[in-house]
Amino acid sequence: MPGQIYALTGNQIVARAAIDVGCRFYAGYPISPSSEIAAEMAKALPKVGGAFIQMEDEIASMAAIIGASLTGKKSMTATSGPGFSLKQENLGFACMTEVPCVVVNVMRNGPSTGMPTFPGQGDLMQAKWGTHGDHPIIVLAPAYHREIYDETIRAFNLSEKYRQPVVLLSDETLAQMSGRLEIPDKSELIVINRETPKVGPKEYKPFDQSQGLVPPLASFFEGYRFHVTGLTHDDTGFPTENTTIAEQLLSRMRRKLTENLDDILKWEDYLVDDADILIVSLGSASRSALQAINEARESDGIKVGMFRPITLWPFPEEALKKAARNAKRIIVVEMNEGQMALEVERILHRTIETVLRYNGQMISPDEILNRIKSYESCEAAKV
Amino acid sequence: MNNTSGRLEARFCGVGGQGIVLGSTILAEAAIFYEGKYASQSPTYGSQVRGGPTKVDLIVDTQEILYPKATHLNFFLAIAQSSFKKYFCDIADDCTILIDENLVIDLPEDILVGTHRKLYKIPVMEMAKQEFNNNILANMICLGVTQEVTQVVSTENLLKSIQKSVPAKHYDKNVAAVQMGIELARSRKQQELVV
Numbered sequence: 001m002p003g004q005i006y007a008l009t010g011n012q013i014v015a016r017a018a019i020d021v022g023c024r025f026y027a028g029y030p031i032s033p034s035s036e037i038a039a040e041m042a043k044a045l046p047k048v049g050g051a052f053i054q055m056e057d058e059i060a061s062m063a064a065i066i067g068a069s070l071t072g073k074k075s076m077t078a079t080s081g082p083g084f085s086l087k088q089e090n091l092g093f094a095c096m097t098e099v100p101c102v103v104v105n106v107m108r109n110g111p112s113t114g115m116p117t118f119p120g121q122g123d124l125m126q127a128k129w130g131t132h133g134d135h136p137i138i139v140l141a142p143a144y145h146r147e148i149y150d151e152t153i154r155a156f157n158l159s160e161k162y163r164q165p166v167v168l169l170s171d172e173t174l175a176q177m178s179g180r181l182e183i184p185d186k187s188e189l190i191v192i193n194r195e196t197p198k199v200g201p202k203e204y205k206p207f208d209q210s211q212g213l214v215p216p217l218a219s220f221f222e223g224y225r226f227h228v229t230g231l232t233h234d235d236t237g238f239p240t241e242n243t244t245i246a247e248q249l250l251s252r253m254r255r256k257l258t259e260n261l262d263d264i265l266k267w268e269d270y271l272v273d274d275a276d277i278l279i280v281s282l283g284s285a286s287r288s289a290l291q292a293i294n295e296a297r298e299s300d301g302i303k304v305g306m307f308r309p310i311t312l313w314p315f316p317e318e319a320l321k322k323a324a325r326n327a328k329r330i331i332v333v334e335m336n337e338g339q340m341a342l343e344v345e346r347i348l349h350r351t352i353e354t355v356l357r358y359n360g361q362m363i364s365p366d367e368i369l370n371r372i373k374s375y376e377s378c379e380a381a382k383v
Numbered sequence: 384m385n386n387t388s389g390r391l392e393a394r395f396c397g398v399g400g401q402g403i404v405l406g407s408t409i410l411a412e413a414a415i416f417y418e419g420k421y422a423s424q425s426p427t428y429g430s431q432v433r434g435g436p437t438k439v440d441l442i443v444d445t446q447e448i449l450y451p452k453a454t455h456l457n458f459f460l461a462i463a464q465s466s467f468k469k470y471f472c473d474i475a476d477d478c479t480i481l482i483d484e485n486l487v488i489d490l491p492e493d494i495l496v497g498t499h500r501k502l503y504k505i506p507v508m509e510m511a512k513q514e515f516n517n518n519i520l521a522n523m524i525c526l527g528v529t530q531e532v533t534q535v536v537s538t539e540n541l542l543k544s545i546q547k548s549v550p551a552k553h554y555d556k557n558v559a560a561v562q563m564g565i566e567l568a569r570s571r572k573q574q575e576l577v578v
Contacts, residue, residue, distance in 0.1 A: 007408075007415045007422070033428060117428045144447070172428065177451045178408070179423040180415045291449040365450050 003182040010148050010174040011078075013181060014104055015040030017152035018076050020183075021191055023102070024050035025075040027064035029057055029083060032116040033172040034106035037078035058083035062090035065101045069094075070228065072194075072219030074156055078104035081123055082113055084130065091165055092131030093230045098163040098207070098217070098253070100194055102155045107171040109335075109360040118360030119172035121283055121335040125342075127167045128313045134250060136257045138264060139167045139313040141282045145181040148174060151310065157192040158264060162256050163214050169312065171335070173284040173362055201225065205235040209248060213256045257314055266310040267319050271297070275305030277372060278327035280320070280344050281334060282309055285363050289333045292368035304372055312340075317347050324348055329375065331355060333368055389445045391535045392475070393458040395525070396438040396466035402522035403462070405548065407439045409526060413536040413544035414443045420536075423448045436466035443535050458533050460525055461487050462507060476500065479532045481525065483507045501575070503528065505567055511560065520560040527564020531572070538565070 008016065014037050018026075026041040028034075038054070045052045050073070055061040058079055065075035079087060084105045094101055105127065109120035123130075127139045138158050142151040148170065155166040195216040197204045206226040208215045218224035227237035232249060234240045257264060270290065272278060281289040286308045296302040307323040309316050324330060330352040332341040341354050355371050357363045393410075395403040404426050411422035426439040440453040455475040461467035462483040467490075474480070477499045482490070484504035495502055505528065511521040523545075530541055542558060549557045 005416060007412050173425070173451065176428045177423050177425045178411065179448065179451075180421050287449040287451070362450070362452060364452070364454070366454075 003184045003188075006181045006183060007178055008145070008181050009036065009176055009178040010145065010170055011036035011106065011176070012040055012178075013145055013148045014078065014152050014168070014170065015044060016183070017149045018074075018102070018156070019044045019048060019050075020186070020189060021074070021153045021156040022193070023074045023076050023156060024048065025052075025065065025068035025073040026050070026077065027053045027055050027061040027068070027075070028077045028079065029055055029061050031058070031080045031083045033108055033119075033175050034078045034080045034083075034104065034170075036175070037104060037106070041076070058086035059090060062087040062094075062103070065103075066090060066094050066097070066099050069099050069101045070220050072196075072222070074100070074102075074160065076102040076104065076156075078106065080106050080108050080116070081110040081120075084123060084126065088126075088130040091167075092133065092135055094165040095131065095135040095137060095253070096133075096230050097228050098215075099165070099228075100156075100159040100163055100217070101165050102152075102159055102168060103165060104152075104168045104170060106175045107169060109358065115360040117172065119174075119284060119335060119362060120358065120360065121169075121171060121285060122337075122339070122358065123169065124312060124334070124336065124339040127169060134254070136164060136253045137167060137313055138162070138164060138257065138311065139169060140266075141169045141310060141312045142174070143283050143286045143308065143310075145179050147310070149181060149183060153189065153191075154266075157190065160194040161192050161214070161263075162260070163194065163217055164256065169283065171284050197224065206237045207233060207249070208235045209252060213252055213259065261314060264311055264314065265316040265319065267316040268306070268308040268310060269319070269323050270306040270308065271303075272305035272307060272323040272327075274303050275327055277302065277304045277329045277331060278324050279304060279306045279368070280308070280330065280332045280340065281306060282312060282340065283335075285333050285335050288363050288365045289368050291365035292372065295365065295369055296372050300373065302372060309340075315343055315347070320344065320347055329353060331368075331371060333363060335363060391441075391443045391458070391533055392453040392456045392473075393441045393443075393529065393533065393535075394438055394453055394456050394460070394470060394473075395441070395529075396436065396459075396461040396463065396470045397522075398463045398466060399435060399437045401462060402519055403437065403460075403525070404439050406522045406526040406529070407441045409541070409544045409548050410529065410535060411441055411443070412547065413540045416547075417540035417543055418536050420445055421448050423451045425451045436463060436469045438466060438470045458529060460529065462521060462525065463487070464489060474500070479503065481505065481528050481532075483521070485509055503532075503568070503571055507564075510563070514563065515556060515560060517556070520556065523557050523560035524564040524567070527561040527566075528568040529564075530561065531565045531568035 109115040231239035460481040
């Protein structure tokens, strides 16, 4: 069935998708440029029997969604850089206790309070390493209105499937611009719910390794009593200092992702097969890159393509290697001082170029085009 | 549409509260809902929305819009001096510039020199006050001028979009203001033909 057409901002779309996939709890604290997500959730949740709480701060908001999720409700919070920093401790708690939840970070130019109403992509590494200790994390980075919808749905689904917090990275440009969105018919929506225990309360162990990589999760207030702690814990959830169990726990949490990469990873290859130049970009920056690529091909006949991670973490390493196989030049385009460039360099083991911007302005297609062409003309001059 | 690529880039500038974003939204939604086109709006997003200089960039295209900021404006309107000064840039050679001549007094001397630009000076705020006893309708007069100049959507679809966006009891007044803007622009175009 054809979907319906809407005109919405990126923030409105996140809220819309969250409701559609079954999110029934939101806790948050207002922060630009994410606040409209909270505003939309406050309007929408009571109508579907859900609950919205404006908490006293960012830390409490993160704590609240973990608690709500443990009662079986799909839960979300949204924030921006400074709030994302504050949430990190509890985000680590959610990783360690394997509680499904979705955290939206609408990136603005940082560091610190930075430029609250201007876009940036400076939180890419924070999204992976912001909380301490080795921990699994899934981070999704959509670039278009429809993709914001789809990736919000996917964030909840992955979160439920793997008992795992998922971070959705948006930015001020995507969040505030309004545009056309076709929302698919409800019948096409794939909704995944967490696995619940098949055993009774007496036999239930919340971290039972014999249940596979993702042990079923019971909901509070349904008769299952279990312990939830950020301390290293055994199958029952109670703290342990047993080093063997500690290693098993961290390994299993890592393997939840590394053994399911086919399911988790998502990326876009754009005209990479014949590309002499491969651009690697993501989120709103990749929109400028795409326009530059089209112009370079149409006007100048330069063979440029793009690799765009949609799942940013874990990074689609093998897919990048494949896309870069024939490229003579690699140009990373991002709105920060070169965070994804580090990852690309690590994966490809070769010299890369960058087009970077970290002043609150989007990178324009012309800047990227100039980079593509300036080097071309140098090469031509040598011949 | 007044450019050949099927793409319109427009910028509406004012101060927070004048309703310029609403005008842009009505056009964008007319394009999206009634003409199957793509439209994106990137408004200023800061304390401006509460009284400072504000602007919205509207892009309408038959294809998905990638870079959402305007770079070659075909239409530029300003109804406040502060916002004119701040946002008068990225102007294409064929741009039609609409200003409220009572509110935007200080213009660059060479604003049209060596270009195919057109300058419409219309006292929209005063006219809204005189005609409708309500200067908030200035934004609808501007919308009418925008419509006539750019023809980015059909007038029929523009009216449908207005119906969707404004309360029913204010519909007639809003449409009257849009019609006024259309007539003003039309007579201006005819004068140009005579010249």
